[in-house]
Amino acid sequence: MTIQLATTSPTTAFADRHIGARPDDLQTMLARVGRTSLDDLADAAVPADIRQRTPLDLPAALSEQEALERLRAFANRNTTAVQMIGQGYYDTHTPPVIQRNVLESPGWYTAYTPYQPEISQGRLEALLNFQTMVADLTGLPVANASLLDEATAVVEAVLLMRRANKARGNGAIVVDADTLPQTLAVVLARAEALGFAVRVADLTEGLPEGEITGVVLQQPGTSGRVADHAAVIAEAKERGAMVTVAADLLALTLITPPGEQGADIAVGSSQRFGVPLFFGGPHAAYMAVRSGLERNLPGRLVGVSRDATGRAAYRLALQTREQHIRREKATSNICTAQALLAVVAGMYAVHHGPEGLKAIAGRVHDRARTLATVLRGAGHELGTEQFFDTLTVGVPGRAGQVVRAAEARGVNLRHVDADHVGISCDETTTEQHLVLVAEAFGVTDAAAAVAAGPRGLQLDAGLRRTTEFLTHPVFSAHRSETQMLRYLRRLENRDLALDRTMIPLGSCTMKLNATAEMAAMSWPEFASIHPLAPAHQTTGWRELIADLSGRLQEITGYAAVSLQPNAGSQGELAGLLAIRGYHRSRGEEQRTVCLIPASAHGTNAASAVLAGMKVVVVKTAADGTIDHADLDAKIEAHREQLAAIMITYPSTHGVYDADVRLVCDAVHGAGGQVYIDGANLNALVGLAQPGRFGGDVSHLNLHKTFCIPHGGGGPGVGPVAVAAHLAPFLPGDATGAEADGADGAAGAPISATMFGSAGVLPISWAYIAMMGGDGLTRATQTALLTANYVATALNEHYPVLYTGNNGLVAHECILDLRALTARTKVTAEDVAKRLIDFGFHAPTLSFPVAGTLMVEPTESEDLAEIDRFITAMTVIRAEIEQVARGELSAEDSPLRHAPHTAEVVAASDWDRRYPREQGAFPVPELRQDKYFPPVGRIDGAAGDRNLVCSCPAPEAFEN
Known part of the structure; x- marks a missing residue:
C-alpha cells in the first residue's frame, strides 16, 4: 500500500508542534488503520452529506511571536486604571508565589476534574x-x-x-x-x-x-x-x-x-x-x-x-x-x-492566614472610612452610616461630572444615577488614590484631608465578628515563601496532569495547552480590567472578542456567537433559552417538549429542565444510533408541543451517525429546533459545520476543542452559536452596562457579566490564530487517526463497542469490558485503577455505557505516548487473562489491589499472590520514571457514610 499524507497546504511551525505525530508516525498509524492519507480517512469516516467541501475561510496562520504581538496590540488598546467601581469585582494582589506556581503552572492548570x-x-x-x-x-x-x-x-x-x-x-x-x-x-x-x-x-x-x-x-x-x-x-x-x-x-x-x-x-x-x-x-x-x-x-x-x-x-x-x-x-x-x-x-x-486577612480587611475599611470622613466633611451626604468598603455618595445632578473627573485622574468610579456616585476600596487602594477621588469630588486640599483621616473599625458592636476562623494548622503553617513554595510543589506532585502524562478521556478532550496560548492571560492590560469599566477603556478586549466570535462563526457555520456562558452547562442553557425565546416570539408558548436521546450527556437533561422544558427521552438503537421508530413516535405524540431535540455530534458513542440530517429534517418538519451539543466539536473542525448540516444552535467548549485548559475542573467557556433567526435571543447583559447583547441580542442573561469568563478568551484566540484553517483541519484529521489507531490496536483485546462508516470511529472509542467482567469479575474500574500503576490517567469510566472505558487520545499526543498506552492496556489484558485462567482470583490480582503506593511496594512484608515487581513496575520502562500515587484505592462508600468536608486534623493522616 502506498501511503500519501494530506494534500492540504503547508501549515505553520506552531501547528506542527501542536500536533504530536511526526510525518513518519502518521504513515505508521495510517497503515495500521488501512488508509492512505488523512483526507482519505476523513472521507471514509465522515458522512458525505455533511462533509465540508471548502476550506475554512480564516486568516493565515500566525507564528507564536506574531500571535503574541497581535495580542499585545489588543492589550495596548485597553486602558488600565485604578478600579473603584466595585459591585462584586475588586482589584487584588495575587501573591507572586501563587501566580507563578498555581495560576501559571501546567501542573495545576492542565489537570482534569478529580x-x-x-x-x-x-x-x-x-x-x-x-x-x-x-x-x-x-x-x-x-x-x-x-x-x-x-x-x-x-x-x-x-x-x-x-x-x-x-x-x-x-x-x-x-x-x-x-x-x-x-x-x-x-x-x-x-x-x-x-x-x-x-x-x-x-x-x-x-x-x-x-x-x-x-x-x-x-x-x-x-x-x-x-x-x-x-x-x-x-x-x-x-x-x-x-x-x-x-x-x-x-x-x-x-x-x-x-x-x-x-x-x-x-x-x-x-x-x-x-x-x-x-x-x-x-x-x-x-x-x-x-x-x-x-x-x-x-x-x-x-x-x-x-x-x-x-x-x-x-x-x-x-x-x-x-x-x-x-x-x-x-x-x-x-x-x-x-x-x-x-x-x-x-x-x-493559606498564604495570608487569618491575621493577614484581617489586616487586609482592616486596611480596606480604613480607606473607605477615611474617604467617608473627607467627603462628609466637604458637605456630601452618604447613603449609609454602616459600611465595609463601599460608599454611595450624594452629588445632586453632578454624578456624571464627578465620574469623568475621577477618570481624568486615572480612577474609575461607579455612576449609580444622576445624583449618586459609588466608590469601592480594595486591597490595592492607596492613600494617593483617595486623594485623587477626593479631588474629583472637588475637595480642597485633598491630600491634607486624607492624611488626617481616621483609622480603626467603625461598625456597630452588633455587626462585629467575635468568632475565630481559619484555625486549622494549614492556614498558619506556610508563612515563609520557602514553605509556601514547597507546599504548592508537594500538592502538585501528588497529581497526574497533562504535563506529566496523556489523559485519554473520552467526552472531555484533553490536549496541548500551549505556553504561547497561555502567556497573555496574566498581562495587566487584560487581567486588571473591570467588567464595568467604560467601553472606551476596553477597546482591545472588545476587538479580541469580536474577532474570536467571527472565527468561531466561520468554524461552526452559524450566524452569531455569544461568549457570555462561562461553562459548557451554561452554554447548553443559553441555547435552549434562545430556542424558548424564539418560539414565544412566534406565539408558540406551548412548545416546551425537548427530545433527548438516551445516550446523551446527562447535563443535557438538566439544562432542559432549567430552561423550563419537559424532557422526553428517545430510545437508542442496538448500534448506538437514535431509534428512528421511537423518534418518529415521539415527534408525532408531541408535534404541537415540540420545542427542540438535543443531540451530540459525533454521538456520545464516538461515532459519526450517518442519519443526522434525517433527524434534523424530522424535527424541523414538526416545527422544532435542533440543538447540537458541541462537546465533540474536535471531530468536526474543518470537516463539517453543524450550522450547515441541520443545527439551529450549538454550544462549544473552548476548554476542550479550543485549548483553554481544564484547570482541575474549571475554568471553562461554553459559547453559544446560533443561526440567524435565533440571534436576537442570545444572552443580554445582566449588568445593564451594554445597551444590548451580542449583535443586538437581548435574551435572558446567563451569567453576571456580558462576556463571562473573558480572562481566558485570549487562549482560544491564540490557538485558532496560530493554527489557521489548514492547521485546524489537520488537527481534526489527526484526532480521528489517533482514535482509530487505538481502536484498531486494542479491538482484539477489548472490543470496540460502536463504529460508524467503514468500521471507523470518530475522535474517541468505547472499549467494552462487560463480557470480561462477567467472565472474570475484573471491572472497568479495576482497569482504570491499574492504569495508574503505568502512570496514566484513566479513560472515561462507565460513560455513556456502564462497564466500558471511553478513550480519546487527541491530536496532541505523539505516537510513542499512544503506543505506551496501548502497551499498558495490553499488559492489563494479559493480567485479566491470568484471572480468566484461574491462576489468580480477581480479589487476589494486581488489578483489584491497584493502584500500588510506594509505601505498599516498599514494605518489608509482601503477602500478595503476585510478585512485588509486577505490582510496582508492570513494564520495564517504569523503573526509572515512575509515578507513585500518594494513596491506594479509596473507599467511596465510607466517605459518604462519614461525611467530612473540611480540613481534618493532621492526626487523621497517621496510618
Whole structure:
C-alpha cells in the first residue's frame, strides 16, 4: 500500500508542534488503520452529506511571536486604571508565589476534574482548603468546591431553597432591593424560565406579605450598607421561609457571618482573594449550607475517606457522582465549577492566614472610612452610616461630572444615577488614590484631608465578628515563601496532569495547552480590567472578542456567537433559552417538549429542565444510533408541543451517525429546533459545520476543542452559536452596562457579566490564530487517526463497542469490558485503577455505557505516548487473562489491589499472590520514571457514610 499524507497546504511551525505525530508516525498509524492519507480517512469516516467541501475561510496562520504581538496590540488598546467601581469585582494582589506556581503552572492548570481521586490528592486538598475557608468565614458547616460566579450561585441557592422547602414550595422568592443588579437580573431571568415568582423589596422595612419560600439578602449591599440581618432572618424563619445571604468573604473577617445570624445558605464570590479582575471572569463563586442540606448542595463537594490501607484520603463526595445519572432529576450540573480559581483563592487564605486577612480587611475599611470622613466633611451626604468598603455618595445632578473627573485622574468610579456616585476600596487602594477621588469630588486640599483621616473599625458592636476562623494548622503553617513554595510543589506532585502524562478521556478532550496560548492571560492590560469599566477603556478586549466570535462563526457555520456562558452547562442553557425565546416570539408558548436521546450527556437533561422544558427521552438503537421508530413516535405524540431535540455530534458513542440530517429534517418538519451539543466539536473542525448540516444552535467548549485548559475542573467557556433567526435571543447583559447583547441580542442573561469568563478568551484566540484553517483541519484529521489507531490496536483485546462508516470511529472509542467482567469479575474500574500503576490517567469510566472505558487520545499526543498506552492496556489484558485462567482470583490480582503506593511496594512484608515487581513496575520502562500515587484505592462508600468536608486534623493522616 502506498501511503500519501494530506494534500492540504503547508501549515505553520506552531501547528506542527501542536500536533504530536511526526510525518513518519502518521504513515505508521495510517497503515495500521488501512488508509492512505488523512483526507482519505476523513472521507471514509465522515458522512458525505455533511462533509465540508471548502476550506475554512480564516486568516493565515500566525507564528507564536506574531500571535503574541497581535495580542499585545489588543492589550495596548485597553486602558488600565485604578478600579473603584466595585459591585462584586475588586482589584487584588495575587501573591507572586501563587501566580507563578498555581495560576501559571501546567501542573495545576492542565489537570482534569478529580473523578479519579487517587491521582488527584493534591488538588483535592487544595479544594478542601477552599471549602474550609468558606465554611469558617460564613459560619456554616458545609461548603462546596466552587461555583461559576456570584449571580449564578445565587440562582443555585434559590433553586436549593425551592427544592428543600417543600412546605412552602409555591411561595415567592423575596430578594432584597440592595442586591447586586447583575445578580437580580440573572435571578429574574431564571425565574421567568421556570415560572416562579420573585418579589424585590426593601427589607429594611421587613418582609412583604404573602407566602414566602425563600429570602435573598446581600451583605454588604450594593449600596455598601452593612446591616444586622438577624431580625429579618428570624422573621423569615417564623414564616416558614429559608434564607440565603450573598456575602463578601473579605468583609466576613470583620462582620458577623451569615451562619451566626441564622441563615441557611451563604453564597458569593471569592474573586478578591487573589484572583484578577479578568474583565469579569473566571472567578470562583462559593456556596455554604447549614447541616441537613448537604445532599441538596449543587456542584462538587470534596470529602475525606480512607484508602485500602486505612490512610485518610480525599475524594469527591455525595451527589457529585450522581448528577449525570439523575439526568432530568439532577439538582445541578456537575460542570458548574471554577476549580483552578478556587485553588488560587484557597491558597490566598493559606498564604495570608487569618491575621493577614484581617489586616487586609482592616486596611480596606480604613480607606473607605477615611474617604467617608473627607467627603462628609466637604458637605456630601452618604447613603449609609454602616459600611465595609463601599460608599454611595450624594452629588445632586453632578454624578456624571464627578465620574469623568475621577477618570481624568486615572480612577474609575461607579455612576449609580444622576445624583449618586459609588466608590469601592480594595486591597490595592492607596492613600494617593483617595486623594485623587477626593479631588474629583472637588475637595480642597485633598491630600491634607486624607492624611488626617481616621483609622480603626467603625461598625456597630452588633455587626462585629467575635468568632475565630481559619484555625486549622494549614492556614498558619506556610508563612515563609520557602514553605509556601514547597507546599504548592508537594500538592502538585501528588497529581497526574497533562504535563506529566496523556489523559485519554473520552467526552472531555484533553490536549496541548500551549505556553504561547497561555502567556497573555496574566498581562495587566487584560487581567486588571473591570467588567464595568467604560467601553472606551476596553477597546482591545472588545476587538479580541469580536474577532474570536467571527472565527468561531466561520468554524461552526452559524450566524452569531455569544461568549457570555462561562461553562459548557451554561452554554447548553443559553441555547435552549434562545430556542424558548424564539418560539414565544412566534406565539408558540406551548412548545416546551425537548427530545433527548438516551445516550446523551446527562447535563443535557438538566439544562432542559432549567430552561423550563419537559424532557422526553428517545430510545437508542442496538448500534448506538437514535431509534428512528421511537423518534418518529415521539415527534408525532408531541408535534404541537415540540420545542427542540438535543443531540451530540459525533454521538456520545464516538461515532459519526450517518442519519443526522434525517433527524434534523424530522424535527424541523414538526416545527422544532435542533440543538447540537458541541462537546465533540474536535471531530468536526474543518470537516463539517453543524450550522450547515441541520443545527439551529450549538454550544462549544473552548476548554476542550479550543485549548483553554481544564484547570482541575474549571475554568471553562461554553459559547453559544446560533443561526440567524435565533440571534436576537442570545444572552443580554445582566449588568445593564451594554445597551444590548451580542449583535443586538437581548435574551435572558446567563451569567453576571456580558462576556463571562473573558480572562481566558485570549487562549482560544491564540490557538485558532496560530493554527489557521489548514492547521485546524489537520488537527481534526489527526484526532480521528489517533482514535482509530487505538481502536484498531486494542479491538482484539477489548472490543470496540460502536463504529460508524467503514468500521471507523470518530475522535474517541468505547472499549467494552462487560463480557470480561462477567467472565472474570475484573471491572472497568479495576482497569482504570491499574492504569495508574503505568502512570496514566484513566479513560472515561462507565460513560455513556456502564462497564466500558471511553478513550480519546487527541491530536496532541505523539505516537510513542499512544503506543505506551496501548502497551499498558495490553499488559492489563494479559493480567485479566491470568484471572480468566484461574491462576489468580480477581480479589487476589494486581488489578483489584491497584493502584500500588510506594509505601505498599516498599514494605518489608509482601503477602500478595503476585510478585512485588509486577505490582510496582508492570513494564520495564517504569523503573526509572515512575509515578507513585500518594494513596491506594479509596473507599467511596465510607466517605459518604462519614461525611467530612473540611480540613481534618493532621492526626487523621497517621496510618
